[in-house]
């Protein structure tokens with residue numbers, strides 16, 4: 001196992017462990033001296049940068065550059081402008097020392113968002129795909145903006161230095177027995193840049209800071225003209241446990257989502273602007289239309305990271321939005337093809353914590369091929385594969401009816417037929433793919449597949 005992977009996994013385990021400790025035993029908590037201020041006071045008045053803070057800031061800047069250099073940031077002019085617009089509205093006129101507000105999307109199918117103390121706010125494509133409208137997006141960004149404006153990372157950093165030796169944390173990581181899961185691209189990049197940041201991201205913010213970010217974020221989003229129910233609704237959207245994961249991301253770590261739904265819901269003023277049913281519907285459609293490109297990209301990322309159920313979820317949304325888009329139908333077909341012998345939606349039994357734990361263990365110990373083979377050896381797996389492959393085939397055919405030049409739909413069909421051992425059909429679909437996309441980067445590979453298929457069929 002690579003060091004990167006080990007760190008990624010260990011991180012996750014450590015953060016899970018810490019969030020299950022009673023509050024008094026937490027390594028990190030907001031400093032109690034001076035006494036806690038009320039939420040309304042702008043925190044920056046008293047924040048004076050010391051050497052420790054400057055050191056953190058320079059590491060953060062390095063990390064920020066690294067995100068861009070590694071191609072982790074998803075840039076698309078429409079999306080960049082949109083995130084900037086919503087983010088800027090939420091920030092309003094807050095100007096802070098050493099903060100330059102930037103709102104960007106990260107190529108990462110894990111639903112998560114996070115803020116760097118220099119004002120860089122990232123939202124993963126996986127979370128953009130899960131959210132349902134602009135009000136929810138504004139709520140997420142407002143939550144992250146509050147972490148920055150209230151200097152939460154610096155406060156955590158100071159507190160961490162006082163309480164724990166970095167060496168101890170690194171030992172803890174090394175001794176932990178990894179169970180499973182992927183913590184996402186962001187964490188692995190952080191792990192590569194600095195042990196200090198690693199420790200910080202591991203520990204996350206305190207419960208008080210999270211609550212503050214929720215409640216202050218709610219106020220900021222409302223003041224910017226967004227519907228306040230976006231905040232509790234964003235948590236509801238995140239409650240969908242599509243992959244049955246054990247992992248707690250930064251954004252949904254603690255307090256628990258249900259608590260957050262409750263306290264943000266009850267803090268919405270009685271007379272607050274409420275969306276009518278029509279407005280809510282329009283807000284959803286508008287947002288989904290804006291996210292169409294992002295969602296397609298996220299489906300690709302999700303499939304690459306074996307998050308097949310998330311891929312089905314996001315591409316189903318795409319098809320619901322534009323049922324006659326050949327491209328969208330193609331993505332749903334791909335998602336069902338790669339879903340293989342799995343069921344598209346987890347059952348209640350698969351969502352119990354025991355079942356999730358053992359599924360995580362299986363994922364960490366077996367390759368994808370081994371997992372598929374194991375599932376296919378069961379009647380349930382056979383049944384799922386039969387249903388998924390039939391669904392995938394009819395969707396590919398539909399995508400081609402909508403656009404007969406959709407080359408990738410031919411390739412997808414080819415791969416599906418190959419798996420179903422329909423060799424001649426597979427070869428002929430591959431040939432159609434090459435005819436339509438002679439310059440495709442996988443040209444060589446597909447050509448070879450065709451000759452192998454035709455050779456073995458003689």
Ligand SMILES: [Zn+2]
Pocket residue numbers: 143147205210213250251
């Ligand atoms: Zn937070």
